[in-house]
Amino acid sequence: MIAITNKRDGSREKKKKRWKQIIPVYVMILPGLLYLLINNYIPMFGVIIAFKKLNFSEGIFRSPWNGMDNFKFLFATTDAWTITRNTLLYNIAFFVIGTVVAIAMAVLINEIRSKLASKAYQSLSLLPFLMSWVVVSYLTYAFLSSETGLINNSILEPLGRDKINWYMDKTYWPLILIIVNTWKSIGYSMIIYLASIVGINQDYYEAATIDGATKWKQIRHITLPLLKPTFLTLLILSIGQIFRSDFGLFYQIPQNSGALYSVTRTLDVYVYQALLRNSDYGMSSAASFYQSIVGFVLILAANFLIKKFNRESALF
Amino acid sequence: MRTRENRVTQIIAHLFCGFIALCAILPFILLITSSITDEAWATQNGYSFFPGELSLEAYKYIGVQWDMIGRAYFMTLIVTVIGTTVSVLITTLFAYGISQTNIPGMRTVNFLLIFTMLFNGGLVATYYMYVHYLSIKDTIWALLIPSLLLNAFNVILVKNYISYSIPGALKEAATIDGASEFKIFAKIIMPLSLPIIATIGLMTGLSYWNDWQNGLYYLSGRGGAHLNTIQIILNNINENIQVLQQNASQAQAIGANTSQLPSTTIRMAIAALGILPILVLYPFFQRYFVKGITLGGVKE
Numbered sequence: 001m002i003a004i005t006n007k008r009d010g011s012r013e014k015k016k017k018r019w020k021q022i023i024p025v026y027v028m029i030l031p032g033l034l035y036l037l038i039n040n041y042i043p044m045f046g047v048i049i050a051f052k053k054l055n056f057s058e059g060i061f062r063s064p065w066n067g068m069d070n071f072k073f074l075f076a077t078t079d080a081w082t083i084t085r086n087t088l089l090y091n092i093a094f095f096v097i098g099t100v101v102a103i104a105m106a107v108l109i110n111e112i113r114s115k116l117a118s119k120a121y122q123s124l125s126l127l128p129f130l131m132s133w134v135v136v137s138y139l140t141y142a143f144l145s146s147e148t149g150l151i152n153n154s155i156l157e158p159l160g161r162d163k164i165n166w167y168m169d170k171t172y173w174p175l176i177l178i179i180v181n182t183w184k185s186i187g188y189s190m191i192i193y194l195a196s197i198v199g200i201n202q203d204y205y206e207a208a209t210i211d212g213a214t215k216w217k218q219i220r221h222i223t224l225p226l227l228k229p230t231f232l233t234l235l236i237l238s239i240g241q242i243f244r245s246d247f248g249l250f251y252q253i254p255q256n257s258g259a260l261y262s263v264t265r266t267l268d269v270y271v272y273q274a275l276l277r278n279s280d281y282g283m284s285s286a287a288s289f290y291q292s293i294v295g296f297v298l299i300l301a302a303n304f305l306i307k308k309f310n311r312e313s314a315l316f
Numbered sequence: 317m318r319t320r321e322n323r324v325t326q327i328i329a330h331l332f333c334g335f336i337a338l339c340a341i342l343p344f345i346l347l348i349t350s351s352i353t354d355e356a357w358a359t360q361n362g363y364s365f366f367p368g369e370l371s372l373e374a375y376k377y378i379g380v381q382w383d384m385i386g387r388a389y390f391m392t393l394i395v396t397v398i399g400t401t402v403s404v405l406i407t408t409l410f411a412y413g414i415s416q417t418n419i420p421g422m423r424t425v426n427f428l429l430i431f432t433m434l435f436n437g438g439l440v441a442t443y444y445m446y447v448h449y450l451s452i453k454d455t456i457w458a459l460l461i462p463s464l465l466l467n468a469f470n471v472i473l474v475k476n477y478i479s480y481s482i483p484g485a486l487k488e489a490a491t492i493d494g495a496s497e498f499k500i501f502a503k504i505i506m507p508l509s510l511p512i513i514a515t516i517g518l519m520t521g522l523s524y525w526n527d528w529q530n531g532l533y534y535l536s537g538r539g540g541a542h543l544n545t546i547q548i549i550l551n552n553i554n555e556n557i558q559v560l561q562q563n564a565s566q567a568q569a570i571g572a573n574t575s576q577l578p579s580t581t582i583r584m585a586i587a588a589l590g591i592l593p594i595l596v597l598y599p600f601f602q603r604y605f606v607k608g609i610t611l612g613g614v615k616e
Contacts, residue, residue, distance in 0.1 A: 021419070021491075021497065022419055022420070024496065024497035024498060025413050025416055025419045025422075025497060026413075026419075026421075028409040028410070028412060028413045028497065028498075028501065029409065029410050029413035029414065029422075029425060031406040031409065031410070032406045032407070032409065032410030032413075032466055032471070033410070033425065033428075035406065035465055035466045036428060036429065036432060036466065038445075038450075038461075039442075039461070039462065039463065039465070039466070040432040040436060040437075041428075041432075042437075042445055043436065043437025043438070043441040043442040043445055044435065044436065044437045044441070045437070045441075046437045046440070046441025046442070046444055046445055047437050047438065047441055049440055049441055049444060050440075054444075056448065059448065059449075060444065060448075101336075104332065105332065105333060105336055108328065108329035108332050108333055109329065109333050111325050111326070111329045112326065112329045112330065112333065113326065117330065117333075118333075120337065121333040121334065121336070121337045122606070123598075123599075123602055124337035124338075124340050124341050125333075125336050125337050125340045126340075126602075126605070126606070127340050127341065127344065127595075127598070128340050128343075130522060130526075130594050130598065131526070131591060131594070132525075132526035132527070132528060132547050132550075132590075133528070134528050134547050134550045134551045134554065135526075135547075135550065135587055135590060135591055137554060138347065138550065138554075138583065138584065138587045139343040139344070139346070139347060142343070142346050142347065142350060142363040142584070143343070143346075143363075145362070145363070147359075147362070148358065148359065148362040148363055148580055149362060149363065150346065150362060150363045150364065150365075152362065153361060153362030153363070153364070154362065154364055154365075183339060183340065186336060186340075187340065188609055191606055191609045191610060192609060192610070195609075195610040214321060215321055215322070215325050240434075247529065248528075248529070252551075252554070255554065255557070255558050256555075256558050257558070268439070271438065271439050271440065272439060275439060275440055275443060276443075276532075276533065281440065284439075284440050285438075285440040285441075288438035288439055288440040288441070289438065291438060292435065292436060292437065292438045295435075296434060296435045299434050299435075300434075316430065
């Protein structure tokens with residue numbers, strides 16, 4: 001009899017102890033969870049705005065349904081095609097060029113014997129990454145402004161060439177955007193690759209040197225193959241992001257110049273302009289929905305493919 | 317033969333990396349030199365690495381306008397400090413919570429967190445919720461809350477650090493000694509996680525300092541002017557230039573002109589002021605920053 005009571009008391013005590021451990025943990029994650037709910041989850045349901053004829057004063061739920069009209073209007077314009085093309089092509093170009101330059105720099109910086117020089121190159125090339133896009137747009141403007149820009153005044157003019165009205169002439173913009181983006185992100189991606197290179201076992205190189213392999217051969221047959229996992233991870237991440245673009249780059253750097261829209265406007269910029277410049281909730285929400293859903297499908301597809309080829313690299 | 321090959325490698329490596337480092341730094345030098353150029357000279361000859369005439373007028377102007385610019389500086393500082401502190405605290409608490417997989421529900425919460433990296437509602441839905449239902453337009457919350465406060469990637473970094481680098485036995489011992497969860501968090505987890513906390517703190521601090529998007533979305537020109545940060549002021553100047561450029565002929569017709577805008581050199585001086593703290597502090601936090609990128613670069 002006594003033993004049974006004791007046992008019961010014991011388990012109750014245990015349960016009490018368990019709750020004493022569980023409740024504080026729930027309290028700890030509460031602020032973060034609330035934030036996810038507000039900032040991330042509630043807006044997910046807001047994507048239904050794309051199917052509504054939104055009336056700001058009525059709110060989402062009381063606004064009338066609109067069926068597929070918003071999408072019909074969006075895809076009837078040439079804008080839909082332009083912004084999709086720009087978003088995809090720029091992402092591909094950024095990935096290819098960014099990866100090539102970053103790997104080249106990481107491989108070379110790893111060869112540099114002077115510690116001081118290597119540190120200096122790393123620190124300096126990372127600086128642009130720390131700056132906001134607004135500041136970068138000021139820097140770009142200093143080079144490209146048609147009246148006061150460095151390129152027009154200090155390079156083209158002394159060479160006797162005509163000044164170029166950069167912000168009105170769309171010919172050069174794909175190149176300008178690629179340069180600016182590479183300039184800003186190179187230090188960051190270089191360090192990711194450098195971290196993988198530093199982690200490679202030195203025995204491989206020693207063995208190769210004994211076998212008489214040249215530097216170039218070592219790079220080709222040891223370093224580059226061993227960078228594959230890092231490369232694949234970054235590739236999957238960028239496929240997952242291929243429908244997104246850096247709003248700052250495409251909004252700030254071309255200075256929102258209308259003459260350049262056909263080569264500078266991406267989905268994110270379009271959504272912003274339709275929403276806050278034109279208050280066109282229909283077009284804006286349709287483009288936003290299109291971006292979220294297709295982006296999501298692409299992430300799932302990328303992950304599925306990677307799982308098939310290389311389980312280790314899959315994201316989830 | 318080998319030494320010659322090595323020398324060639326060294327030369328190529330220095331040339332390539334040196335070129336990239338030079339490209340990285342030159343625009344900043346141009347920014348500084350043009351902020352100390354004489355305005356008349358700058359208008360005539362444009363931005364230049366070698367200004368013909370130097371002048372500190374631009375910085376004097378900032379001194380005169382310190383009401384507006386000093387206020388913006390103060391706002392930037394406040395937003396960065398409050399935002400970063402709160403962010404680091406809730407990120408670490410959340411990460412510690414979900415690292416305890418033996419607590420019921422934590423796996424689900426972990427999935428909820430990762431899902432935010434895969435799918436989001438997009439700008440329209442987010443904007444509508446913040447403005448229509450939470451009324452954060454033109455309040456300080458607009459600069460603190462949207463998108464920057466908790467980031468799934470940072471949570472995962474801290475969570476992994478706690479799981480792999482802090483021995484479970486430490487926590488058990490503390491529990492046996494009767495320490496509460498909060499005590500364990502404050503006395504064991506936080507101190508032992510300092511490297512990763514410093515890393516996410518720097519990253520978050522930088523994104524608050526550099527943020528102009530929340531201002532663009534959620535502060536209106538007049539109602540929110542008292543909340544402007546340096547980056548928002550820089551963005552506003554930019555937008556005014558655009559309006560003037562695009563309507564150059566109309567602007568002339570109605571008598572508006574570019575003189576209403578801060579001049580070339582003043583704009584550069586404000587920008588220089590905006591990046592100054594980063595440039596000054598960078599040498600000190602560079603080590604942590606690189607560590608953070610290295611951590612961030614590898615998969616969760």
